[in-house]
Amino acid sequence: MDYFEIESKLGANNYKPLDVVLNRGEGVWVWDVDGNRYMDCLSAYSAVNQGHCHPEIVKALTEQAGKLSLTSRAFRNDQLSFFYKELCDLTNSHKVLPMNSGAEAVETAIKVVRKWGYKTKGIAENKAEIIVCDNNFHGRTITIVSFSSDQGARDGFGPFTPGFKSIPFGDAKALENAITENTIAFMVEPIQGEAGVIIPRDGYLKDIRRICDENNVVLILDEIQTGLGRTGKLLAEEHEGIEADMTLIGKALSGGLYPVSAVLSNTEIMDVLNPGEHGSTFGGNPLACAVARAALGVLVREKMVENSAEMGEYFLNGLKTLKNPLVKEVRGRGLMIGLEFIPEKTNARTYCESLKDNGLLCKETHKNIIRFAPPLVATKEDIDYALDIIQGVIG
Numbered sequence: 506m507d508y509f510e511i512e513s514k515l516g517a518n519n520y521k522p523l524d525v526v527l528n529r530g531e532g533v534w535v536w537d538v539d540g541n542r543y544m545d546c547l548s549a550y551s552a553v554n555q556g557h558c559h560p561e562i563v564k565a566l567t568e569q570a571g572k573l574s575l576t577s578r579a580f581r582n583d584q585l586s587f588f589y590k591e592l593c594d595l596t597n598s599h600k601v602l603p604m605n606s607g608a609e610a611v612e613t614a615i616k617v618v619r620k621w622g623y624k625t626k627g628i629a630e631n632k633a634e635i636i637v638c639d640n641n642f643h644g645r646t647i648t649i650v651s652f653s654s655d656q657g658a659r660d661g662f663g664p665f666t667p668g669f670k671s672i673p674f675g676d677a678k679a680l681e682n683a684i685t686e687n688t689i690a691f692m693v694e695p696i697q698g699e700a701g702v703i704i705p706r707d708g709y710l711k712d713i714r715r716i717c718d719e720n721n722v723v724l725i726l727d728e729i730q731t732g733l734g735r736t737g738k739l740l741a742e743e744h745e746g747i748e749a750d751m752t753l754i755g756k757a758l759s760g761g762l763y764p765v766s767a768v769l770s771n772t773e774i775m776d777v778l779n780p781g782e783h784g785s786t787f788g789g790n791p792l793a794c795a796v797a798r799a800a801l802g803v804l805v806r807e808k809m810v811e812n813s814a815e816m817g818e819y820f821l822n823g824l825k826t827l828k829n830p831l832v833k834e835v836r837g838r839g840l841m842i843g844l845e846f847i848p849e850k851t852n853a854r855t856y857c858e859s860l861k862d863n864g865l866l867c868k869e870t871h872k873n874i875i876r877f878a879p880p881l882v883a884t885k886e887d888i889d890y891a892l893d894i895i896q897g898v899i900g
């Protein structure tokens with residue numbers, strides 16, 4: 506089969522993958538169709554935190570698939586309450602709204618918080634405003650790209666959804682200045698992932714929590730990438746001991762076996778929704794719930810969050826010894842690590858291609874940043890394997 510040619514001939518051209526065709530995965534490893542083995546340092550953009558094809562999640566998936574897959578929410582299913590209970594206990598949340606993709610969770614949060622703005626906060630009709638950050642990534646729908654600052658994500662897709670205002674990331678003062686009487690929410694990633702693993706200064710999360718409290722503004726943390734252990738805590742908000750009013754999770758909520766996302770919130774906000782006002786055919790289906798329950802279970806039982814913190818530090822320290830003068834900075838929290846080259850001079854993609862040729866898969870984000878985000882089951886030996894290859898290729 507000529508994979509490259511058929512994909513480019515028959516498929517839409519909206520991705521530019523590395524030229525490797527995978528057909529098997531296990532833990533941190535994946536294999537291509539020729540039997541070559543690679544360490545996965547992307548983890549499907551952090552959806553595969555639990556490692557590829559985790560046996561317990563596979564078991565939950567196959568068992569549930571043979572019993573009951575989809576009922577729609579017109580009827581109840583016996584997995585949903587367990588999913589709610591286990592997720593709320595784990596994340597200390599009050600309410601859950603289950604969806605499928607991350608973008609749907611973001612859209613859901615926007616709808617909920619707008620309704621809250623009108624019904625509870627008393628904002629005048631159609632005036633509600635949500636503040637977001639420059640260089641954000643929250644997904645790909647029309648409304649979400651309406652508040653993106655990435656020209657490639659927006660060009661040619663207008664007209665856009667109004668009601669958003671963008672401020673610099675990591676700047677609490679800018680948030681304070683941007684809030685008006687019509688502001689209902691501030692939505693932000695605790696660490697900007699697609700922007701290149703941008704970590705805000707210490708105290709930023711605490712500051713935005715305080716500012717939102719003082720102004721009756723809902724704090725929405727998009728933890729779709731940072732959540733579920735990626736940064737060495739279950740949720741990245743824990744690094745500063747704060748709690749968001751709404752938290753968005755997805756990606757690793759299923760360990761990569763199925764699309765599952767969720768909006769978590771405190772009761773008051775979610776209670777603005779009434780039957781018929783929002784929903785999803787697949788959201789909260791028994792297969793999704795069974796898979797997510799298993800994915801959360803192994804994350805906790807196998808101490809993957811703790812391992813992420815420990816291995817992340819080890820990986821980062823190893824990367825700090827790189828001698829290549831083009832390396833501007835390595836930074837990270839847990840196993841969410843960014844390696845930034847001096848701009849203009851460096852094509853990170855070329856490095857990613859060489860790393861692939863040497864047995865390590867990762868992906869550039871922007872032209873000059875590589876993100877390293879292996880599954881959270883990586884051992885010290887795995888990280889040494891990665892460091893060896895990176896040292897060989899980057900120097």
Ligand SMILES: *Cc1c(COP(=O)(O)O)cnc(C)c1O
Nearest residue numbers: 606607608642643644727729730
């Ligand atoms: C991946 C991602 C999304 C979108 O998730 P999809 O499942 O691709 O729709 C939203 N926010 C963040 C921070 C992400 O990393």
